[in-house]
Structures are given as structure tokens and as C-alpha cells.
Amino acid sequence: xxxxxxxxxxxxxxxxxxxxxxxxxxxxxxxxxxxxxxxxxxxxxxxxxxxxxxxxxxxxxxxxxxxxxxxxxxxxxxxxxxxxxxxxxxxxxxxxxxxxx
Numbered sequence: 001x002x003x004x005x006x007x008x009x010x011x012x013x014x015x016x017x018x019x020x021x022x023x024x025x026x027x028x029x030x031x032x033x034x035x036x037x038x039x040x041x042x043x044x045x046x047x048x049x050x051x052x053x054x055x056x057x058x059x060x061x062x063x064x065x066x067x068x069x070x071x072x073x074x075x076x077x078x079x080x081x082x083x084x085x086x087x088x089x090x091x092x093x094x095x096x097x098x099x100x101x
Contacts, residue, residue: 046100049096049100050093050096050097050100053092053096054089054092054093054096057088057089057092058085058088058089061085061088068081070085
């Protein structure tokens with residue numbers, strides 16, 4: 001247990017050192033917002049866009065599986081449908097997050 005904790009601590013320390021070096025070399029780019037308000041507005045816009053895209057993806061998934069009534073199955077505590085639906089939501093969320101970055 002102590003060996004795992006010491007390895008974890010050493011890994012975290014190495015990660016912090018690499019992160020500090022990377023941040024020290026970063027000079028900014030053209031897309032760097034200049035004001036806090038711009039950053040907050042961009043975050044709100046991207047969050048809303050991401051939620052809309054996830055909602056659309058769930059609706060498309062619902063239309064793509066006409067033999068399964070997802071809402072009815074979720075109300076009946078069907079765990080398999082819940083897992084598949086959550087996989088769709090997480091997958092689309094990862095894709096949206098990667099495209100926003």
C-alpha cells in the first residue's frame with residue numbers, strides 16, 4: 001500500500017513539474033480572451049450549445065430505436081436501457097467537448 005502511494009505521489013509530482021514547464025512556455029494565442037467577461041460568455045455559450053447537442057443526440061437515438069420506448073423503459077427501471085442511453089449521452093458529450101477545445 002505504501003509503495004503504491006509513494007508511486008502515486010511521485011507521479012503527481014512529475015505531472016506538476018511538467019505542467020509548470022508547459023505553462024511557463026505558453027505565450028498565448030490569437031483565441032485567448034482578454035477579459036473575464038469574454039471568457040464567461042464563451043463558457044455559457046459553449047455549455048448551452050453542448051446541452052442542445054446532447055439533447056438532439058438523445059432524440060436521434062430515440063428515433064433510431066423505434067421498437068424501444070426509452071422513457072417507458074426507464075420508468076420501469078430497465079437498467080440496460082439506462083446504460084445504453086447514458087453511453088450515448090457520455091459519448092456525445094466527449095465528442096462535443098473535443099470539438100469545442
